[in-house]
Structure formats: C-alpha cells, structure tokens
Amino acid sequence: MKKPVSIKPLLLFLTLIVLAGQGYAQNDSTNLFPIRVDGKEGFIDRTGKVIIEPRFIMSRAFHDGIALVRNDSFEYGYIDETGQIIIEPKYRHATDFSEGMAAICVGNHESCEWFFIDKTGNITINRHYEAANEFHEGFAAVSINGKWGYIDTSGEIVIHPQFDSAGAFEGGIAPVMTKSTSTIKWGFIDETGNYVIEPQFSSIPYFSESLLSFERDGKYGYYDTSGKIVIEPQFEETFCFKEGLAAVKIDGKWGYIDQTGNLVIKPQFDEASAFFEELACVGIGDWGTRKYGFIDKTGKYVIEPRFDIAFAFSEELACVGIGTWGTRKYGYIDKSGKFVIEPKYDEGGFFSNGLTAVYAKDKDTYYYIDKQGKIIWEGDLKFYLFVTQFSL
Secondary structure, three states: OOOOOOHHHHHHHHHHHHHHOOHHHHOOOOOOEEEEEOOEEEEEOOOOOEEEEEEEOEEEEEEOOEEEEEOOOOOEEEEOOOOOEEEEEEEOEEOOOEOOEEEEEEEOOOOEEEEEEOOOOOEEEEEEEOEEEEEEOOEEEEEEOOEEEEEOOOOOEEEEEEEOEEOOOEOOEEEEEEEOOOOEEEEEEOOOOOEEEEEEEOOOOOOEOOEEEEEEOOEEEEEEOOOOEEEEEEEOEEOOOEOOEEEEEEOOEEEEEOOOOOEEEEEEEOEEEEEEOOEEEEEEOOOOOOEEEEEOOOOOEEEEEEEOEEEEEEOOEEEEEEOOOOOOEEEEEOOOOOEEEEEEEOEOOOOEOOEEEEEEHHHOEEEEEEOOOOEEEEEOHHHHHHHOOOOO
16 A cells, blocks of 8 residues: 555545546547556457557547557557557657647657647648647647747637746636746636736646635635636635535634535534535544545535545445555445445545446456446556556
C-alpha cells in the first residue's frame, strides 16, 4: 500500500478527477477499455474481448471516434475504433482530436513546429506555432515567441499572445497564467481577451457548475463566470459545487450550501465531499477512528457511518474500505449500503461504462471487474497504473 495521506485533500483530488472526467472514463464514443501487455497497449470491450491488439507503446482515450497512439519509434499517429491506422504515426508530438481537428508537431528535439490537421491527416491550419492545444468552443491556445494566445478555426489570431500559459475555453471563458520571477497567478479571460477574473490564483482554477471558489483574507466564497462575487467570502474551507450543492466548513464542521449561499445542511460533519448520484460521502469522528457514510441532500443518513474509508458513487456503486492502513480491504456497496462486491482488494477505482480497475496485493495482480465482481481482465502493474482512476 502507498503511504497514508490526508483524506481531505485525497477526497478533493478524487472529486476533481471525476469532475474533470480524467483518464479513460473520457472515452466519448466507445465502450473500449485500455489494456497493457508486455509494455504494449491496446483495447478490450467490456466482456474482456481484445478488440485492438496491444501493439502501441502509448495510447489515449478515443475522441470523435479517434485515438492518439505512439509506435516503437516514438512517433504519434491515430487509429479508429477497430484499431485501423487512419493517420500514420509520423509526428513528434500530437494532441487528441477535438472539434474535428488535432494539433501535431513536426520536427526534432531541438526544433518542433506545430500545425493543425483534420481527420484525414490533411493540414488545415498551415501556420507555425511553438506549441498548441486542442480546440474548444472554436478557440485553440497557441504559443508564439514564448507567449500564449488564441486562434480561431481559420488560424487567425483572435487573442494576442501575451500569457505565460493558457487553458481551454469553457462556457465562454478560459484560464490564463502570468508569472514573475517569484509568483504565478491564474485568472480568467473572455472571448475578447479581457479579464473577467483578475489573476490571483496560485494554481490553475476550475469552475464547477459555473461557480469558482476563491479566498480573501483567509475566508472562502464563490465567483460566477462573469467574475461577480455571488457568495461572499465567509467560510473556513470550501468544496466545488456538484449537483447544486457545495460542502463548506464553519467553526470546524462541514455542512452544505446551495448556489445562492444558503445553508441547506447544517455543519455537523468532520469531513465531507461532493455529491455524486444524489449522495455525498461524509466522515464522523477523530482522525484515526473516523467512520464514513453517505447522506442525501436533506442531510439525512442513507448509509450510516461504519466504513473506515469511502468514496463517491459511480454507476450506483461506491468503493469503501474496511480495516486500518496497511491491512485495509476494499469492496463496493450499493445505495442501500449492502456489499455487492466483498472487500478483498487492496486498491480500487470508479466504475466507468460498467467496469472498474482493482488490485489484489496477495497475487500482485490488477484486474478489470464488472459490477457483479466478475473478473473481466487481469494485467500487470504497468497496466493498472495506465488505466486506474485512483488508488487508495
């Protein structure tokens, strides 16, 4: 097992993973699952049938029906859902497809220029960039002369390169970063390049349900996407909004507010996380003896605190742990609190498209299992690190 870590940051990290749709849960047009065998990567379906033989040294999730892969020569190309190569691996670097285009890099280690291609491999934007990201909402961040700006789908610069880093547009705004010798600050711009939230965050911030937590004078509140403060800073700590509610800390206890800032579940928990599938995981008790259960949106316990650790529901099941660190075993419960997969694994993940990844320490083996606990696939450590959404 890994060294124990503080559960509050861990729950926050896992929440952000789910919100962001990281990893292969992001496969947006397929029910294929990544596997790794003898250092080569491929894909299976949810029955365990190999659909794409492991033959790539790297592969990514499918987007727009296309997946980015890398061959033995460390060249990037693209395959379809049958494993057919549709764009030959020949690029030094490349991004996923998004909005019909992908950014690709041609050159060597010393000099690499970025262009954009369509799904046939034809160059659509034939302008040289030092770096480039995917298109989102019609904009792509590109680097020119060491600064980041944005282009539209014709390749025209619509926001002049002026930032030290730039993220994707979502909901009409994008995170951008400026830095000095000793500080890094992130803020948000609109589609004209004007700041809606001035640079103030030390790490890249994320909106959730159009609200963003921020800190002022040691207290936390929330901005909306226009940069307006909609919930004044008043909380000791905050979580992101999910399913209309956010966990907040008041006088050392956690409760929940709605998007107007009204307290809907009074502070009473020693630990709290975001709502998923109408339930939130909460913890009661001192560190080391704390127990975890699940509440509904009225604050009523649906599953009483009795687990030594618990994580968010995904596809009607939640991973929970029994026992102390080092000997803890993980299984999966349904929304009545009943075990449907007995606690016998040493690591686990969220379910996605009917499968999750787990680890059995006694056999030093990693598995895909289905929601009945049936083993669909087994692989080695590298395989699991490649597909897991989290390890506990």
